[in-house]
Amino acid sequence: MTIIFIRTLILYALVIFSVRLMGKRQLGELQPSELVITILISNIATLSLEDTDIPLLQGILPVLALVCFEVLSSWISLRFPAFRKLVSGTPQIIIRNGEIDQDKLRELRFSPDDLMASLRTAGIFSVEEVQFACAETNGTVSVLRKAGKQPAEKADVCAALQDADPPRTIIADGILREQALQEEGLDRAWAEDVLRRAGLHSDEVFLMTADASRQFTIIPKEVQA
Amino acid sequence: MTRVWLSFGILLALTALCIGSVFAVRSECRRYEAEAASVTAALADGDTAAALAACDGMAGDWRRFRTVCGIFVKGSKLAPIREELEALPPMIEAGMPESAACAARLRYRIGNVESETAVFRCF
Numbered sequence: 001m002t003i004i005f006i007r008t009l010i011l012y013a014l015v016i017f018s019v020r021l022m023g024k025r026q027l028g029e030l031q032p033s034e035l036v037i038t039i040l041i042s043n044i045a046t047l048s049l050e051d052t053d054i055p056l057l058q059g060i061l062p063v064l065a066l067v068c069f070e071v072l073s074s075w076i077s078l079r080f081p082a083f084r085k086l087v088s089g090t091p092q093i094i095i096r097n098g099e100i101d102q103d104k105l106r107e108l109r110f111s112p113d114d115l116m117a118s119l120r121t122a123g124i125f126s127v128e129e130v131q132f133a134c135a136e137t138n139g140t141v142s143v144l145r146k147a148g149k150q151p152a153e154k155a156d157v158c159a160a161l162q163d164a165d166p167p168r169t170i171i172a173d174g175i176l177r178e179q180a181l182q183e184e185g186l187d188r189a190w191a192e193d194v195l196r197r198a199g200l201h202s203d204e205v206f207l208m209t210a211d212a213s214r215q216f217t218i219i220p221k222e223v224q225a
Numbered sequence: 226m227t228r229v230w231l232s233f234g235i236l237l238a239l240t241a242l243c244i245g246s247v248f249a250v251r252s253e254c255r256r257y258e259a260e261a262a263s264v265t266a267a268l269a270d271g272d273t274a275a276a277l278a279a280c281d282g283m284a285g286d287w288r289r290f291r292t293v294c295g296i297f298v299k300g301s302k303l304a305p306i307r308e309e310l311e312a313l314p315p316m317i318e319a320g321m322p323e324s325a326a327c328a329a330r331l332r333y334r335i336g337n338v339e340s341e342t343a344v345f346r347c348f
Contacts, residue, residue, distance in 0.1 A: 021228055053300045057242075065239055068232035075229045 003052050007059075011045050014060055018067040031088045031138050037070045088137040095133035098146065108135055119143060164211065171208035174221070184212045194218070246297045247342045253293045254339035257286065261332040264313070268325045273317055276324075280314045298341050306334045 018041060022034075030038060041063050048059025077084035094104050094115065105115065116127070118141035124130060132144040154161055168180040170191055181187060191210075195202060198218055210216035260283045267276035287310060291303060309331040316324040 021231065023228060055296055055299065057296055058299075061239055061242070064235055068236045068239075071228050071232035072236070 004049065007052070007056055008049055010056060011049055011059060011063075014063055015041065015045055018063055021067050022070055033070065033073060033087050037066050040066055091137060091142075092135045093132070094135050094141070095127075095130050095143075098128070098131055100127070110135065115141075164213065167209040167211040167215065167217070169207065170210045170216070171202055171205045173207075174203045174205060176202050181210075184210060186210060186212075186214070190214070249293050250297055250342045251339055253290050254335050257283070257290050258332055258335045258339070260286065261328060261335060265325065265328045265332065268317070268328055273320065276317050276328075277314060280310070280317065284310060284314075294338055298338050302334075302338050302341060306331065306338070309334060 022037070044059055044062050044066075048054055048056060073083075073087060077087055092104055092108055094101055094108070094110065100115070105112075115133075119125070119127065119130065119133070122141065122143040124143060124145065129145050129149040130143055131146040134142045136142055168177075168184055170177060170180055170184075170186070176188065176191060178188065181191060191202070191208070194210075194216060195205065195208075195218070200218065200220055204221055205218060206221040207219040208216060260279060264276050264279040264283070267273075267279055287307065291307075294303060309327055313324060313327050313331065316327055
């Protein structure tokens with residue numbers, strides 16, 4: 001039992017390290033090679049966890065090797081488009097000028113139901129609204145609505161606009177985040193001044209957010225009965 | 226780029242580990258196999274005392290063999306070696322004719338462990 005516990009700890013740390021090594025790209029939509037790696041890693045880690053007869057090294061080695069191959073493969077893909085095309089394929093246009101390319105759908109083994117499901121996921125319930133759709137290499141479908149069906153944006157009504165980053169969390173559960181303050185061009189003295197004026201200490205704050213223009217929101221902690 | 230270099234470094238380290246493990250396991254197996262061969266030879270000569278001494282030597286070396294090979298080879302491949310190793314001395318002491326077969330099996334099992342490192346097994 002102790003051996004399994006220790007092996008679990010080691011493999012847990014290894015899998016976390018591996019996922020971190022693969023980077024954020026792998027945590028979102030998976031490319032074909034990334035999907036394969038994810039499935040393989042989970043299987044290898046499970047085998048090594050269950051079977052103490054297998055040396056731990058025989059579990060660690062393939063996991064690390066797969067992750068390293070994946071990182072190197074994604075780097076090569078970045079440098080060489082031909083390799084990227086070979087490994088990940090290319091996006092396929094399935095609707096152009098509002099016309100469904102049925103041959104392409106058959107080639108992709110995409111049924112009309114699959115197409116409609118993908119459109120519904122994109123918030124479109126009638127195929128007539130679609131000007132252009134593209135099946136991405138990770139299996140998702142990107143859709144562009146026809147001009148008349150696109151939602152109006154602020155720019156369309158010529159509103160006076162100013163681009164601004166969203167507010168950042170400055171205090172979370174009573175803990176002040178110095179780095180977030182610095183990144184917004186603020187400092188501890190400003191935060192303490194704001195809190196003093198609100199009659200609060202940082203320990204009493206559940207959440208405080210602020211942006212570069214010094215607009216802030218403070219939510220005090222609820223006093224427990 | 227850090228991740229790429231780190232991956233490259235890990236791959237190099239893993240390659241070195243694989244090559245190193247092949248040499249380590251093979252050299253341990255060959256040494257141990259030679260000891261088993263000396264038991265077989267002593268039994269063939271009818272020299273029970275020499276066979277027992279060689280068996281004792283093997284038992285003493287078992288921990289080292291197990292440590293090196295156990296890192297790289299499945300435990301189920303090593304367990305039969307220990308079983309044969311434990312069974313052999315009483316058989317030799319009792320003068321049982323099966324002791325020669327037991328020593329031969331021991332060599333065969335050590336050879337089995339060595340063959341785990343053979344590259345052709347990949348296919």
